[in-house]
Amino acid sequence: MTSVVGHKPFSPSRLAIHATLLLACAVYLVPLVVMLLTSFKTPDDIRGGNLLSWPDVFTVIGWAKAWDSVGGFFWNSVKITVPAVVISTLLGALNGYVLSMWRFRGSQLFFGLLLFGCFLPFQVILLPASFTLGKLGLANTTTGLVLVHVVYGLAFTTLFFRNFYVSIPDALVRAARLDGAGFFTIFGRILLPMSVPTIMVCLIWQFTQIWNDFLFGVVFASGDSQPITVALNNLVNTSTGAKEYNVDMAAAMIAGLPTLVVYVLAGKYFLRGLTAGAVKG
Amino acid sequence: MASLELRNVHKRYGSGLPDTLKNIDLKIESGEFLILVGPSGCGKSTLMNCIAGLEDITGGEILVEGSDISGMSPKDRDIAMVFQSYALYPTMNVRDNIAFGLKMRKVPQEKIDEEVARVAKLLQIEHLLTRKPSQLSGGQQQRVAMGRALARRPKIYLFDEPLSNLDAKLRVEMRTEIKLMHQRLKTTTVYVTHDQIEAMTLGDKVAVMKDGIVQQFGTPQQIYNDPANLFVASFIGSPPMNFIPLRVQRQGGQWLAILDSGQARCELPLTVADDAALEGRDVILGVRPEQIVVGKGDVGLPAVRAEVDVIEPTGPDTLVFVSLNDTKVCCRMAPDLAPQVGESLTLQFDPAKVLLFDAQSGERLGAQPAERPRNVAQFKGR
Numbered sequence: 001m002t003s004v005v006g007h008k009p010f011s012p013s014r015l016a017i018h019a020t021l022l023l024a025c026a027v028y029l030v031p032l033v034v035m036l037l038t039s040f041k042t043p044d045d046i047r048g049g050n051l052l053s054w055p056d057v058f059t060v061i062g063w064a065k066a067w068d069s070v071g072g073f074f075w076n077s078v079k080i081t082v083p084a085v086v087i088s089t090l091l092g093a094l095n096g097y098v099l100s101m102w103r104f105r106g107s108q109l110f111f112g113l114l115l116f117g118c119f120l121p122f123q124v125i126l127l128p129a130s131f132t133l134g135k136l137g138l139a140n141t142t143t144g145l146v147l148v149h150v151v152y153g154l155a156f157t158t159l160f161f162r163n164f165y166v167s168i169p170d171a172l173v174r175a176a177r178l179d180g181a182g183f184f185t186i187f188g189r190i191l192l193p194m195s196v197p198t199i200m201v202c203l204i205w206q207f208t209q210i211w212n213d214f215l216f217g218v219v220f221a222s223g224d225s226q227p228i229t230v231a232l233n234n235l236v237n238t239s240t241g242a243k244e245y246n247v248d249m250a251a252a253m254i255a256g257l258p259t260l261v262v263y264v265l266a267g268k269y270f271l272r273g274l275t276a277g278a279v280k281g
Numbered sequence: 282m283a284s285l286e287l288r289n290v291h292k293r294y295g296s297g298l299p300d301t302l303k304n305i306d307l308k309i310e311s312g313e314f315l316i317l318v319g320p321s322g323c324g325k326s327t328l329m330n331c332i333a334g335l336e337d338i339t340g341g342e343i344l345v346e347g348s349d350i351s352g353m354s355p356k357d358r359d360i361a362m363v364f365q366s367y368a369l370y371p372t373m374n375v376r377d378n379i380a381f382g383l384k385m386r387k388v389p390q391e392k393i394d395e396e397v398a399r400v401a402k403l404l405q406i407e408h409l410l411t412r413k414p415s416q417l418s419g420g421q422q423q424r425v426a427m428g429r430a431l432a433r434r435p436k437i438y439l440f441d442e443p444l445s446n447l448d449a450k451l452r453v454e455m456r457t458e459i460k461l462m463h464q465r466l467k468t469t470t471v472y473v474t475h476d477q478i479e480a481m482t483l484g485d486k487v488a489v490m491k492d493g494i495v496q497q498f499g500t501p502q503q504i505y506n507d508p509a510n511l512f513v514a515s516f517i518g519s520p521p522m523n524f525i526p527l528r529v530q531r532q533g534g535q536w537l538a539i540l541d542s543g544q545a546r547c548e549l550p551l552t553v554a555d556d557a558a559l560e561g562r563d564v565i566l567g568v569r570p571e572q573i574v575v576g577k578g579d580v581g582l583p584a585v586r587a588e589v590d591v592i593e594p595t596g597p598d599t600l601v602f603v604s605l606n607d608t609k610v611c612c613r614m615a616p617d618l619a620p621q622v623g624e625s626l627t628l629q630f631d632p633a634k635v636l637l638f639d640a641q642s643g644e645r646l647g648a649q650p651a652e653r654p655r656n657v658a659q660f661k662g663r
Contacts, residue, residue: 171368174335179429180356180385189381193372 039063039249046245062246063254066235070251072224073231077258079142080217080227081210084149089202091150092157093195097187099158100165101173111162117155122215125152133220140222148220149210156209157202164198165191200269207262228255282311282469283346283436285332291340292327292493301327302493305341309486312467316484318474319516324493325473329439332471334358345436356385361430362439365446367422369414375425376410382433400428403462420451427462440472444479456482477517481505489513511643514567514636520600523573523610525566526640529559538566538635540605542587544625549583550632563640570600570611574629576618582629589620601626 034051039062041055049056098104099111129148130139138144168191176186192199217227226234232255236248263270285308292302302324309315317325330336332343334355343351350358361382369378376397383393401407404424414422423443430438440459444452460483463470474480480487481501488498489512497509508514514522529551530537536559538549549566551559574580587603587610594600599619601612603626612628620626637646 169366169368171364171366172370174330174333174355175362175364175368175429176370176381177335177355178333178360178362179382179433181381182356185385190370190372 035249035253039066039246039253041246043242043244043246059246062244063250065244065247066250066254069235069247070228070231070254073226073228074254076142076221076225076231077211077227077229080145080149081207081258084146084153084210085203085206087146088150088153088157088206089199092154092159092202093161093192093199094187095154095158096161096163096165097191099162100168101170101186101191102183111158114155114158117152118159120152120155122152122213126215126219129216130220140220140225142221142225145216145220145225145227148216149206149213152216153206153209156205160198160202160205161195164195168194197269200266204262204266204270208259211259282467284311284344285309285315285437285469285471286344286347287328287332287341288344289341290328290331290338290343292324292331292336293339300493302331302338305495307486307488307495307498309469309471311469313485314463314470314472314483316472316474316480316487317490318477318480318487319490319496321475323490325475325490326441327493328490329362329441329471329473332437333360333362333439359433359436360439361433361435361437362441363426363430363443365442367414367426367446369422369425369429371414374411374413375406375417375428378414378425379428379432382429386433396432396434400432403431404428419447420455423447423455427459431466436469438468438470440470442473442475444474445476459483478519481517489516491516508567508636508645510645511565511567511638514638518569520570520611520613522567522569522636523608524638525568525606525608525610527564527566527606529562529564538564538637540566540585540630542585542603542605542628544588545586547583547585547630549630549635551635551637552632559637559646562646564646565638565640567636567638568610568630568634570613572631572634573610573612574631575601575612575614575626576620579627580629582631584627584629586625586627589622589624589626592619592622594619603628 030052037052037055038046040058040060041049042057042059042061045056095114099107125148129151133139133144133148136144136147138147172190173186176190181189211227212229213227214229214233217230218233221227221230232251235251287305287307290302290305291300293300305328307315317328319325327336331338331351334350334353338351341351342349345358370381373381379397379400380393383396388396397410398407401410404427406421406424406428409417409421409425414425417425423446426443443459444455447455456479462468463483472479472483480489481504484501486498487501487504489496489504491512497504497513499507504513504517508517508522511524515524525540527538527540530539530548532548536551538551540547540549574582585605587605589601589603590609591602592599593602594616597616598613599616601614601619603610603612605628610628612626638644639646
């Protein structure tokens with residue numbers, strides 16, 4: 001197969017393809033480059049030069065100031081995101097297991113209704129959610145925000161796992177039942193170990209959704225418990241004093257880095273997991 | 282090991298839906314090999330799942346060693362099953378697959394190691410113990426699936442079409458191995474298949490099923506020689522039994538079947554138990570290809586000459602097709618005696634071996650000679 005790739009490296013059509021791809025890459029990367037360059041400039045440098053110019057002196061002062069203002073909120077986001085992702089993924093796996101392997105009367109209808117959750121816009125559930133959180137005594141707490149994210153994410157994680165588990169032959173569960181395994185043993189010992197690609201999809205999907213969420217964060221958290229997205233907004237939209245673009249850019253980078261890291265580490269599972277069960281492997 | 286008895290087992294998936302299993306009555310002794318055979322949709326796999334406890338029965342009793350297990354959960358029934366798809370746990374290696382059932386039953390570790398070693402030796406899979414199922418060939422996966430069942434030493438083994446995913450050559454090999462294993466271990470086994478050759482070769486007892494009803498239950502020889510009805514007769518045997526439609530005539534107190542090849546006619550005297558049974562009925566004469574005597578000279582049986590239409594050499598035998606009563610009839614001959622197409626051939630029929638069926642209901646008509654062992658079928662008509 002390598003000979004096919006190496007065949008005629010300089011043919012015009014191949015050059016055209018690569019040129020187009022490079023151009024597309026450049027277009028997508030320019031904003032990131034501008035952000036990175038600006039974050040390392042001094043405020044004077046930013047006002048004096050143009051967007052794409054190289055910094056006169058590289059300085060991390062913007063990053064240090066940014067971390068001072070949003071660093072605390074970064075940990076808030078971690079405290080919200082990690083439990084919410086883990087809980088919603090585990091519950092989604094359990095839901096998917098029941099809906100595919102232990103069908104009950106009306107389970108198809110139940111699954112259909114659950115799917116509606118995937119189409120609900122955030123805004124629709126703001127009032128009912130805040131009412132519920134108030135009743136539970138969880139208003140303005142990190143726990144409350146975790147709860148909202150778990151409930152909202154369940155529709156998606158259930159869908160992912162259910163669609164993966166329906167592709168697994170029933171005989172596997174039957175064999176385990178005859179071997180003497182119970183409901184949770186079958187789930188924990190046989191199905192979960194097979195679900196690594198789907199777990200990765202859920203982790204990436206839920207992490208991105210919850211880390212990047214702004215609306216729930218701004219509505220259901222206040223003051224010191226706010227997530228980094230809200231803190232970033234407060235920092236950037238401040239109208240007092242001179243605009244420190246280097247700090248803004250560095251803070252935006254800090255806010256965006258974790259999702260980037262998750263994609264790089266788990267990305268290869270993402271496409272594999274999304275297409276799992278689509279073709280017989 | 283244990284005996285297994287099904288008493289009046291009944292299964293329906295919902296009220297208003299037709300019965301999936303109707304009044305199943307079967308009994309095998311400890312160590313016997315029972316085959317459930319029939320076309321797809323006949324209920325044989327459902328019956329097996331009911332025995333395993335994976336599906337509940339609507340009525341009746343399932344007795345193992347005389348005690349009813351039909352209310353128990355699968356894990357308490359002490360039954361092991363080999364699945365058509367093998368259903369090996371993909372994330373566990375072969376050793377863990379075999380040991381899983383023992384671990385679930387809290388067997389001590391040294392006993393587990395002992396059992397795994399015993400089973401691996403028995404099935405010659407010792408060198409595969411650390412591999413994952415995906416690294417095994419179909420035949421090896423099949424062995425591991427059997428090993429998983431054997432390790433637990435259950436009361437009853439269930440096999441659900443275990444050979445149908447293998448290629449033809451391996452299927453024959455594994456069939457012999459299963460038979461050998463059963464001869465050595467004398468395990469009570471229920472084996473589901475749609476393959477009549479597996480049914481004939483493996484079973485001590487065979488239950489032929491159709492539409493949720495056991496059409497006939499008996500030894501392979503009883504099923505083959507003495508089929509209870511047209512369906513059983515047509516399902517068992519390869520090449521299948523010939524079915525020649527005819528009307529019978531009465532002549533001097535003797536019923537005669539008339540066979541007409543176009544160039545000749547033959548009158549076959551029938552031994553009928555009940556005289557009224559044949560009066561004015563359309564009947565079907567059943568005769569197996571090897572029961573038609575051809576090319577061996579006159580042996581003193583009723584004979585008819587017929588022209589050969591087609592010849593199919595299979596190697597050990599040659600199948601010769603002629604036309605009788607406008608129906609294609611197959612005869613099995615030794616290859617060196619086989620005629621050419623277009624030649625005429627003398628066919629002789631043994632009246633003691635032919636079977637008669639009612640053309641409408643398909644039921645066997647009481648035409649069998651008295652010295653033949655009585656049919657033990659528990660056939661229940663609709």
